[in-house]
Amino acid sequence: MKKENSFLKSCDPRVKFVLALLYAIIVAITYNFSLLVLASIFSLICLLLSGLSFFYYLKRLGLVNLFLVFVLITLPFTTPGEEVFKIKFLSASKEGVSLAFLIFFKSNLIILTTTALLSTSSIFELAHALHHLFLPSKLVQLLFFTFRYLHVIEKEFWRLKDAAVVRCFVPRTNLFTYRTMAYLVGSLIVRSYDRSQRVYEAMLCRSFNGTFPVYHHFHLRKKDILFGIFGVTYLVAILILC
Amino acid sequence: MALLEIRNLCFGYPQHSVFEDFDFSIFPGETIGLMGPNGAGKTTLLRLIVGLIKPQRGEIIYKNRICREEKDFRFLRREVGLVFQDPDDQLFCPTVAEDIAFGPLNLGVPREKIPGLVKETLDILGLSGFEERVTYRLSGGEKRLVALGTVLAMKPKVLLLDEPTGDLDPRNIERLSKILNKLSAAKVVVSHDLSFLKTIAEKIYWLEDGKLSLYYDVSSYDSSRLISLDRSIFH
Amino acid sequence: MALLEIRNLCFGYPQHSVFEDFDFSIFPGETIGLMGPNGAGKTTLLRLIVGLIKPQRGEIIYKNRICREEKDFRFLRREVGLVFQDPDDQLFCPTVAEDIAFGPLNLGVPREKIPGLVKETLDILGLSGFEERVTYRLSGGEKRLVALGTVLAMKPKVLLLDEPTGDLDPRNIERLSKILNKLSAAKVVVSHDLSFLKTIAEKIYWLEDGKLSLYYDVSSYDSSRLISLDRSIFH
Amino acid sequence: MHISEGVLSAPVLIAGALGTGIGTFIGLKKISVEKVPQIALLSAAFFVASLVHVPLGPSSVHLVLNGLVGILLGLATFPALLVGLFLQALIFQFGGLTTLGVNTFNMAFPGVVVYYLFGPLVRSSRSLIAGVGAFLAGALAILLSGILVAFELTFTGESFKAAAKLILAAHLPVMIIEGIVTVLLVSFLKKVRPEIFGQEV
C-alpha cells in the first residue's frame, strides 16, 4: 500500500513532523515579508519533493475556511492608515490591505508546506512518529483508536442518514429536522459507546496487559538525517537573518 | 407491464466497475430472490434503485417515469421501500412507535392517524404492544421485524430487502417468511439462504460479474436440477 | 479428560436469568457446534468462558485450574481464543500484520519471530501477502478471515467462534470450513447454519432455556432422525 | 470555529498551547488504560457529528457539540478534542499545527466549564431539569467558545476587533441550535442508554 515514489513519501515521518512544526511556528509568528519569501523557497522544495499533484494542493487550498474569510474582508477597513479605496463610507487603508495580504500569504504557505510534509505519510505513521517524539503513550493510543474507528463510524453515519433518506426525510429548518439530526447523532454515540466496550473486550481476549506493543520500528537513514539538518539549518538561518 | 424497470444500467465505484449494461424488471406483486457471491453488487443494486447512489449511465424507470434527479427519486422512494442489512442502521429513533411513525410523517400522513397506523403495522408483524419499547434494547430478531415495519408503515408498492435473515434463528426466519408471504407488495429479496428464498420467491436470480442469470423458477420447478445447483454452490 | 469444563454455572443479566446449573465440557481437538434461538445465550456463554463477564455461581475449569479471578482468566485467555461476531470490533490495528502480531507480542513472543509468525498465519488463511493491507479497507469476507487469524496467531488450544459465517456467501463459507478443519485446536462454533456446522463439527448442541441438548452427532448419524429435526425447526 | 494558521500573535498561540497542555495532562491522568477505547470511539463519533450540516434557513451550520462532549467526558474533554482537532488539521487542513493549542482550548475549556456547572443538572432524573441543564450546557459552551475566539483576536491586534465582533455574532444562531440539539440528544441518550451518563471519567 505504501507507494514510495517520491523523496518525501519515503522520508522518516519524525523528521518531517519536526520540520513541519518548526516551519509552521516560524511562519506563523513573523510579520516580515522577506522572511516569508525565503520561507517560500523552502515550501517550493518541499512541494517538488512531495510528488503530490498540483490539483491535490489546489483542493487543499480550496478548503480555506470561513474563519480566514472573516478576517480578510474586515482587516482592510479596520486598520488605520492611508486610504487606498472606498466602498460607500468604508475606507480601506493601505496598511490594512497589506496586513490582510500578509496573513493570507502566511496561512497558505503553512497549509502548502504542512500538506507536502505530512500528507505524504499515513496518519498511522504520523501517530507512530509522535510516539517516538515523546508524546504520552496514552495520547498516541487515543489518536490511533480514534483514527482507526473514524472510518467505521463515518460509514455508520452515512448508512443511518441513508435510512432516513429512504424513508423520505428531507432536511428543513424545523424542529422535526433537528430532532431527527439529534436522533441520528445520538444513535451514533450509543453505538460507538457500545462498540468501544466490545473493542476493549477483544483486546483483553488477545492478552492485552495495558501497554500497546509496537510492531514496526523506524530507521533513520542518512538521507533523512541530511534532509533534517538541511531543513532545520535553513529555517533557523532565515529566522536569524531577517 | 413492469412496475419497476432498469435499462442499460452502468455503474462502477472508482477503479472498479460493478454493472455494465444491466437490465432488470419487476412486476406488481412479484417476489424475486437475488443471490450471488460477496461483492457481486447486490447491495449496490438496491441502493441504485432507490437513488442513494446514481448510475453513470442507463435508466431506472418506476411507473413509466424515468428517474434521474434527486426529485424523481423522492417520488420513487414514497412507494419503493428499502430494508437495510443491519437493522441497527435503520432504527435511529428512541422508541418503536417513533421509528415506525418516521416515514409516514415524512410522507405527510396526518398526525392523528399515526397511532392507528403504528398499531396496524405492529399487528402485522405480531409485535402488538411494542409501541413504547426502546428500539435499541430489542433482541436481534425483534429489531429486524421492526426495521421491516418502519418500511411497511409507508405502504410500499415495492419492497427491497437486503439479507433479511442475517443472524436470525430458524424460527425467526420462518416467522419472517410468513409475514413476507402475506404482503401484496412486489419484493426483491437479497439473501445467501436458498431455502429461505424458496419459501417466498417465485424466481431466484444469481448475480455475478454484473450479470443476472435465472437460478430457480417456481413455475418450472424441476427438483433434480435444483439439487445439482444446490451442490454446485458448495464447490 | 476434559480440556475445558463448565460446572453448575449460574448467570443472569439484571432481571433476566440466562443460565442455571449449566454444565458443558470440551475435549482436546474436538469441534462442537452450537445452535439455538436468538437470545438463548450463546454469545453470553462464550463471553463467560473467557471471563469477559463473571458468573454468579459455578466454575469454569481450564486444564484442571478453576478460574475465578481476572488473573485466572488471563491465564486462560492465553490458550482460549474468542473470535467476535463483528470483525470490525476485533481488528483495531492499522495494518493486517500489526493486528495479527498484537496477540503474540502481548504473549511475549520475541520480536524477531513475529514476521515469520504473521506470514505463517496468513498462509493458513490463504491470504499470503496481505501484511501491509489496511484492515478497514478489506472486504467483509477478508475481514472475517483476518479476525480469525488474529486469534490463530496466538496458537490457541481452544477456539471459540461466534457466528463466523455472518453474511458470507457459500464459497467463502466453504473456504472457512476448510480452514477450520485443518486446525487441530478444539473448537466451539456458534452458528445458525446447520449445513455449515455439519461440515466441521462432530457434535451439534441446541441451546434453549439455558439447557443444552444434543442435536446432531456425527458418530451416531441417523439420517431419518436428522431430517425430522431439520423439518421441525421450520414449524 | 477553527482559527486558521498565521492569524494570531505569538503570545496568544503560546498561551493556548500552554492551556491545552495542562488540560490534556490532567485529562490523561484521569483516563485509565481501559477507558482509552471508549474515549477514542466517542471522540471519533463527535468528529463525525461535527461534519453534520444542520439546515438554518437558506444556509446551514455544522454541529460542534462541545457542550455534550464536556458533559460526557469531563476533564477527558481536553485529550479527546485535541486528538479530534489534530485529525481535522491533518485531514481537512481545518485549523493547523500552530493553532492546535488555541483551537483545542477554545472548544475544550467551555466543555469542562459546562461539565462542572451543568453536569449535575443534566444527570438529574427529572427530565425538565435535565432538559434545562442540557440547553444551557449546549448554548453556553458555544457562547464561551465564541467569546474566547473574539478575545484572542482582539488581543492579537486592534484591527481584528471587527472580525472578532462578526465571528461572535456568527456564534449566536449556532448557540440556539446547539442548545436545542443538545436537549434532544440528552433526552435520546437518557432513554436509550442512560449508562453513558453514569460514568465519571
Ligand SMILES: Nc1ncnc2c1ncn2[C@@H]1O[C@H](COP(=O)(O)OP(=O)(O)OP(=O)(O)O)[C@@H](O)[C@H]1O
Ligand atoms: N462505497 C464503496 N466504495 C468503493 N467500493 C465499494 C463501495 N461499496 C461497495 N464497493 C465494492 O463494490 C462491490 C459490490 O459491493 P456490494 O456491497 O454491492 O456487494 P454485495 O453483493 O452486497 O456483497 P455482500 O454479499 O458481501 O453483501 C464490492 O467489490 C465492494 O468492495
Ligand SMILES: Nc1ncnc2c1ncn2[C@@H]1O[C@H](COP(=O)(O)OP(=O)(O)OP(=O)(O)O)[C@@H](O)[C@H]1O
Ligand atoms: N449486556 C446485556 N445486558 C442485559 N441483557 C443482555 C445483555 N446482553 C445480552 N442480554 C440478553 O441476554 C440474552 C442472551 O443474549 P445472547 O446475546 O447471549 O443471545 P444469543 O444466543 O447470542 O442470541 P443471537 O443468536 O441473537 O446472537 C438475551 O435475552 C439478551 O437480550
Ligand SMILES: [Mg+2]
Ligand atoms: Mg450486501
Ligand SMILES: [Mg+2]
Ligand atoms: Mg449472539
